[in-house]
Amino acid sequence: MQWPANEDYSFQFMRVLGAAQEGGSTVSECLLAASAIDPSSEESWYLQWNKAADLNKKRGDLAAASGHLKTALSNWLRAANYYRTAQIFMAASDARQGVALEQMFACSQLYLKHVTPAGEIVSIAWSEDRTLQGYFLPAPRTRRAPVVIxxxxxxxxxxxHLYRLPRYAHERGLSLLLIDMPGQGYRRGVDRAFGRYDIETAISNWMDYLAERGDVDPRKVAIFGDGLGASFATRGAAFDDRFAAAVCDAGIWDLHERAFLAARLAGGAATDFAKDIDKLCRGSIARKIKCPILVALGEHDWLDAGHVTQCCDALALSGQQIDLKIFTASETAASHAxxxxxxxxxxxxxxxxxDRIGRKR
Known part of the structure; x- marks a missing residue:
């Protein structure tokens, strides 16, 4: 931990430092920012990361003006991540938070416009007066490609996701659709609250959108839930049979919520999750998923690895096509997401x- 007395700062620092190998930061810039951060001061956190973001944004703009698009793309990606990092601990009432997020959106969309092949900013109608935004990044040189939502x-x-995922998808002939759902993204200030059924209908609407694109193979669409988004991916796959594969949490977060509510209804008595896991899994929403499932978990993730293993074993015994990968501390990748x-x-x-929906490269 960078700051042992401040777990939240240390976790976010690990996130932005880990992004260096994916192009979302540089090690030296992260260490320079950290050296000037006072972990008891949210102001110092904002100032240092915003400074790094501004420098990268300026470098990117200058590179683009000089015709050096590869350099511009790299700098815009880092700037977007640094702007995102700068505002993490700011109060919603602080106007600078909105400014930092607008800069993050602007840098991300500059990247989409100039990358090859160019990405698209897409939107779908979701309710009477609401739209949802997504980024579509087509696979290179593919007419009707498999897609990962x-x-x-x-x-x-x-x-x-712009610095984390496109390389891995495109090297395997997969297109990407990065999506917002109600309460997320550029409309977060408008759609602050949403319920579980909003999740399912929104994901199905995104599937409808993909089915109408001429450059997509609608029989080969996977869903990938990153971090806590894995529970959203589970709900999306459980209530829409069109998915060909799902990387999700197999309903395990949902089971924990149900166990907690059951304990509250029972008068606050603690629920023995491990003891009741087979009973809980019999009612798991993951049993509605008809496509293959992958549960990917870090050994030191927020969910208990032993509970996850028990849940996956129970689902496999019931006939579910499910694979479990636990990244151990000895190989790294053992933290959340x-x-x-x-x-x-x-x-x-x-x-x-x-292996399940695309071409192996």
């Missing part, structure tokens, strides 16, 4: 997806 956690933005080593996590996950 990527779902973020509630506290994430789809922009964070493999933030400490995202490369290892993404390599394994996209190989698994390609």
């Amino acid at each position: 990527c779902v973020c956690a509630p506290d994430q933005y789809k922009e964070e 493999q933030f400490d080593n995202p490369t290892i996590g993404n390599e394994f996950i996209f190989d698994w997806i390609a």
